[in-house]
Amino acid sequence: MARKTIRSIPQQRALMPVQEPEIRAKNFDEVALGFDVPNALLECERCLVCPQPACIEGCPVNIDIPGFITRMIKHDYQGAYDLLTDSTLLPAVCGRVCPQEDQCEGVCPVGAGGTLEPVAIGRLERWLGDRAIAEGWRKVSHIERQPFRVGIVGSGPAGMACAADLAKAGCKVTIFEALHEPGGVLRYGIPEFRLPNSVVDAEIGAIEALGVEIKCNTLVGRLFTIEQMLGEMGYDAVFIGTGAGSPRFMDLPGEGLNGVLSANELLTRCNLMRAGQFPAYDTPLGLGKRVAVIGAGNTAMDAMRVSLRLGAEEVHCIYRRTETECPARKEELHHAEEEGIEFHWLTNPVEILGDANGNVRTLRCVRMELGDPDASGRRSPVVVPGSEFDFEADTVVYAIGTSPNPILGQTSKLKLDKRGYIQCDDSLATSLAGVYAGGDIVTGAATVILAMGAGRKAAASIKRYLGIRDSGRVYAPEHAGLDGSIFGIDLAERNFTHVRLI
Amino acid sequence: MTDYNDAGAAGAIHTRPSKTNPYEDIRSRGFPILTRTDFSDVTFLLEVEHPAMARAAKPGQFVIIILDEHGERVPLTIADFDRDRGTVTLVVQAVGKSTRQMQATLHEGGTLYGIVGPMGVPSHVSGAKKVICVGGGLGVAPIYPQARAFKEAGAYVIGVVGFRNKDLVFWDDKFRAVCDEFIICTDDGSVGIKGLVTLGITQALQAHVDVDEVVVIGPPIMMKGCVETTRPYKVKTMVSLNPIMVDGTGMCGGCRVKVDDRIRFACVDGPDFDGHKVDFDDLMLRLKRYKAQERDALERYDENCRRTQLPHEAGGAH
Numbered sequence: 105m106a107r108k109t110i111r112s113i114p115q116q117r118a119l120m121p122v123q124e125p126e127i128r129a130k131n132f133d134e135v136a137l138g139f140d141v142p143n144a145l146l147e148c149e150r151c152l153v154c155p156q157p158a159c160i161e162g163c164p165v166n167i168d169i170p171g172f173i174t175r176m177i178k179h180d181y182q183g184a185y186d187l188l189t190d191s192t193l194l195p196a197v198c199g200r201v202c203p204q205e206d207q208c209e210g211v212c213p214v215g216a217g218g219t220l221e222p223v224a225i226g227r228l229e230r231w232l233g234d235r236a237i238a239e240g241w242r243k244v245s246h247i248e249r250q251p252f253r254v255g256i257v258g259s260g261p262a263g264m265a266c267a268a269d270l271a272k273a274g275c276k277v278t279i280f281e282a283l284h285e286p287g288g289v290l291r292y293g294i295p296e297f298r299l300p301n302s303v304v305d306a307e308i309g310a311i312e313a314l315g316v317e318i319k320c321n322t323l324v325g326r327l328f329t330i331e332q333m334l335g336e337m338g339y340d341a342v343f344i345g346t347g348a349g350s351p352r353f354m355d356l357p358g359e360g361l362n363g364v365l366s367a368n369e370l371l372t373r374c375n376l377m378r379a380g381q382f383p384a385y386d387t388p389l390g391l392g393k394r395v396a397v398i399g400a401g402n403t404a405m406d407a408m409r410v411s412l413r414l415g416a417e418e419v420h421c422i423y424r425r426t427e428t429e430c431p432a433r434k435e436e437l438h439h440a441e442e443e444g445i446e447f448h449w450l451t452n453p454v455e456i457l458g459d460a461n462g463n464v465r466t467l468r469c470v471r472m473e474l475g476d477p478d479a480s481g482r483r484s485p486v487v488v489p490g491s492e493f494d495f496e497a498d499t500v501v502y503a504i505g506t507s508p509n510p511i512l513g514q515t516s517k518l519k520l521d522k523r524g525y526i527q528c529d530d531s532l533a534t535s536l537a538g539v540y541a542g543g544d545i546v547t548g549a550a551t552v553i554l555a556m557g558a559g560r561k562a563a564a565s566i567k568r569y570l571g572i573r574d575s576g577r578v579y580a581p582e583h584a585g586l587d588g589s590i591f592g593i594d595l596a597e598r599n600f601t602h603v604r605l606i
Numbered sequence: 607m608t609d610y611n612d613a614g615a616a617g618a619i620h621t622r623p624s625k626t627n628p629y630e631d632i633r634s635r636g637f638p639i640l641t642r643t644d645f646s647d648v649t650f651l652l653e654v655e656h657p658a659m660a661r662a663a664k665p666g667q668f669v670i671i672i673l674d675e676h677g678e679r680v681p682l683t684i685a686d687f688d689r690d691r692g693t694v695t696l697v698v699q700a701v702g703k704s705t706r707q708m709q710a711t712l713h714e715g716g717t718l719y720g721i722v723g724p725m726g727v728p729s730h731v732s733g734a735k736k737v738i739c740v741g742g743g744l745g746v747a748p749i750y751p752q753a754r755a756f757k758e759a760g761a762y763v764i765g766v767v768g769f770r771n772k773d774l775v776f777w778d779d780k781f782r783a784v785c786d787e788f789i790i791c792t793d794d795g796s797v798g799i800k801g802l803v804t805l806g807i808t809q810a811l812q813a814h815v816d817v818d819e820v821v822v823i824g825p826p827i828m829m830k831g832c833v834e835t836t837r838p839y840k841v842k843t844m845v846s847l848n849p850i851m852v853d854g855t856g857m858c859g860g861c862r863v864k865v866d867d868r869i870r871f872a873c874v875d876g877p878d879f880d881g882h883k884v885d886f887d888d889l890m891l892r893l894k895r896y897k898a899q900e901r902d903a904l905e906r907y908d909e910n911c912r913r914t915q916l917p918h919e920a921g922g923a924h
């Protein structure tokens with residue numbers, strides 16, 4: 105077959121249906137509906153299968169993207185899935201929520217010229233992940249039991265990934281989660297229309313199928329400490345993935361008024377406590393009609409789009425920089441604009457005013473402009489003098505970032521860095537022997553894929569610490585043919601334990 | 607390249623914990639309710655089995671309980687704990703939908719859907735030589751473990767508790783056992799002195815010039831009154847704040863309170879704070895945030911109870 109070139113591939117991205125903005129802004133069903141088979145295959149045809157694929161380098165966990173696409177083209181979907189899950193454990197999640205435009209898709213040469221869109225790698229990943237859930241594909245290698253118990257604190261992507269790898273290596277793994285349902289931000293933060301709970305449940309089910317035990321309603325640090333886990337509780341190693349969690353406020357006058365809340369609170373009430381269904385569920389929501397959300401990251405986008413779906417008449421985004429600096433996934437920004445969210449770029453709040461009953465009435469703002477580039481070359485916003493104006497709102501939502509959760513710092517001898525995050529070396533070992541950490545609690549708020557990657561890296565370090573052979577290694581035959589193999593089995597395998605059960 | 611013989615499992619072999627280890631099998635759902643005691647038609651006590659929590663609990667900490675899959679997360683102070691029995695004790699005042707429903711549905715021999723804790727920073731049992739422990743309303747029960755802790759630390763403990771009338775009094779024997787002096791205040795004077803707890807505090811402060819610390823738990827309006835009572839005496843006064851909470855793990859910021867003009871999260875930075883620095887007006891305002899929804903939920907619940915004649919309404923309490 106002749107090599108594909110940028111001219112010979114399908115020029116347009118394959119069609120992925122989405123719900124119409126007017127309809128979806130009133131429901132919690134998923135917005136992006138995913139490829140069907142012909143469109144998935146059509147999109148695969150757009151991949152050039154580069155000899156030195158930039159996308160693999162661009163992916164934080166180095167998924168063999170042209171590899172799985174090639175298998176898909178051959179209709180070997182399960183093989184493609186197996187290859188995909190050598191690198192990522194949560195394809196149905198990552199395919200939906202990764203900022204692909206900054207990662208694999210951002211470096212794909214198909215999109216480099218600017219005239220074509222890059223290969224829709226995320227959508228293909230999602231398609232494989234969904235298909236695996238639908239077909240019940242599980243990649244379980246033979247698990248060789250080890251006499252080790254590992255405790256994992258936090259059930260977000262970092263904790264889940266670490267648990268899965270250690271369970272596959274034969275350890276007895278228990279995840280402790282403070283909330284009453286597992287999943288971390290995937291459960292309480294990212295809303296249903298972007299990441300359905302059924303997907304999160306399926307991924308958690310897959311981890312439980314590996315023998316991992318999940319204990320909810322367990323606040324580590326307070327019910328027992330990290331030191332107790334290693335001591336009297338008999339864990340041989342511990343991984344901490346407790347997330348960044350604590351919402352920041354701005355200390356503006358009027359922040360104590362009713363109607364001012366963090367995006368985390370809004371999203372937790374809605375996603376975890378199902379306050380949207382009050383009074384069938386007991387938790388109230390207390391959302392107004394004119395909602396102003398401060399910030400423009402993924403959390404802000406989610407808070408705005410949730411507000412819209414819960415009946416707000418107007419939803420406004422207040423952000424002190426411009427659209428170019430907006431840190432949200434491009435697709436979410438685009439979807440939010442389509443749904444009718446109003447964006448106020450270069451605007452910053454200075455005060456919140458209330459009515460006689462202590463409810464929010466007005467948000468006082470100033471206009472900003474981008475100043476001269478600072479040392480880092482970034483143009484930071486400065487206030488335009490005399491530009492103060494009042495903005496009517498009855499609900500103000502803060503989505504301006506988070507600080508580290510303090511509980512483990514309060515209750516253990518773990519060394520923290522200046523900002524309060526857990527200090528780790530390159531292998532993700534903390535200052536306590538046998539205790540590893542990763543995800544947002546080490547790096548500060550980041551992404552699902554980075555948290556997952558950190559969980560896997562820590563799992564590899566824990567295996568080394570416990571002296572377990574790294575069964576997470578992928579044994580790819582060096583070359584095709586029967587050289588270097590016995591009975592057709594690659595010598596590099598060294599044993600015959602890697603069988604796929606189903 | 608292989609990682610086969612990568613040693614480094616330093617100290618990886620431990621002796622396994624014994625069967626009596628409370629951490630051996632930590633329950634995460636369905637917690638047995640061992641006893642229930644009703645103190646009055648609004649106040650009742652639950653003793654819940656959770657050996658690990660009984661072991662970890664310290665005075666001043668709280669739990670969050672969930673009644674069922676549709677339930678909200680309700681914070682309650684740990685009123686007592688028994689490490690031998692492996693239980694924690696909660697004392698609940700039925701004031702709204704969730705707490706009423708608890709009163710109607712939680713019984714001895716039953717189970718509690720979810721309980722998580724202990725949460726919050728334990729109260730600092732200081733080296734104070736003489737303390738006044740004050741409890742009113744939903745704060746009477748939670749002040750007890752603090753009084754006991756001070757007693758165990760060798761302090762002279764003056765207990766001051768407030769009730770509306772004689773019929774609502776409970777745990778007075780428990781308090782007497784750990785207090786050197788014990789003052790009951792009632793609104794109608796049917797027992798003890800007639801008046802608010804602030805009157806009891808004033809009496810105690812006048813009788814003892816050497817009080818080092820006052821600890822107050824109760825409704826915000828009462829705590830506010832108490833800190834204003836002690837302010838002229840310049841006695842350190844600790845209060846336990848009870849803002850509206852969701853997760854109780856520091857993740858939502860719903861429980862934020864203003865202390866010394868700074869935002870603090872009551873669930874992870876508290877719930878205890880220096881009462882003289884707390885902005886009580888801010889707290890009381892924020893407690894009203896869901897008033898309309900709370901009223902709706904309660905009315906709807908009562909209506910349902912009337913229709914289905916749940917035991918708590920069948921008695922015709924209202």
Ligand SMILES: Cc1cc2nc3c(=O)[nH]c(=O)nc-3n(C[C@H](O)[C@H](O)[C@H](O)COP(=O)(O)OP(=O)(O)OC[C@H]3O[C@@H](n4cnc5c(N)ncnc54)[C@H](O)[C@@H]3O)c2cc1C
Nearest residue numbers: 258260261262282288289324347402543544550551552555
């Ligand atoms: C609203 C929102 C939208 C986002 N959107 C995206 C997106 O589109 N794409 C993307 O890549 N990233 C997104 N992110 C970021 C991403 O979700 C996080 O970076 C990622 O979830 C971090 O994973 P983690 O495992 O480190 O922590 P988390 O997911 O935060 O999980 C930590 C878990 O630990 C539990 N825990 C905390 N303390 C304790 C304790 N003491 N004991 C027991 N359990 C404890 C917590 O309850 C929580 O369940 C978003 C974040 C938010 C908040």
Ligand SMILES: Cc1cc2nc3c(=O)[nH]c(=O)nc-3n(C[C@H](O)[C@H](O)[C@H](O)COP(=O)(O)OP(=O)(O)OC[C@H]3O[C@@H](n4cnc5c(N)ncnc54)[C@H](O)[C@@H]3O)c2cc1C
Nearest residue numbers: 681682683697698699702703704705744848849850893900
């Ligand atoms: C740290 C902490 C410890 C607590 N300890 C106890 C305790 O030991 N025993 C006990 O009976 N109650 C305690 N509370 C209060 C208890 O959580 C509330 O009474 C309960 O959430 C009310 O729920 P509801 O649905 O029954 O009533 P709602 O219908 O939600 O409210 C009814 C009334 O209670 C008030 N209220 C609502 N939430 C709270 C709250 N979080 N704190 C105070 N008042 C509230 C409302 O302002 C309203 O007037 C504590 C609260 C906190 C934050």
Ligand code: SF4
Nearest residue numbers: 151152154159170212
């Ligand atoms: S960079 Fe783009 S075209 Fe090249 S292999 Fe990756 S997805 Fe295919």
Ligand code: FES
Nearest residue numbers: 854856858859873
């Ligand atoms: S209750 Fe959510 S931060 Fe305290």
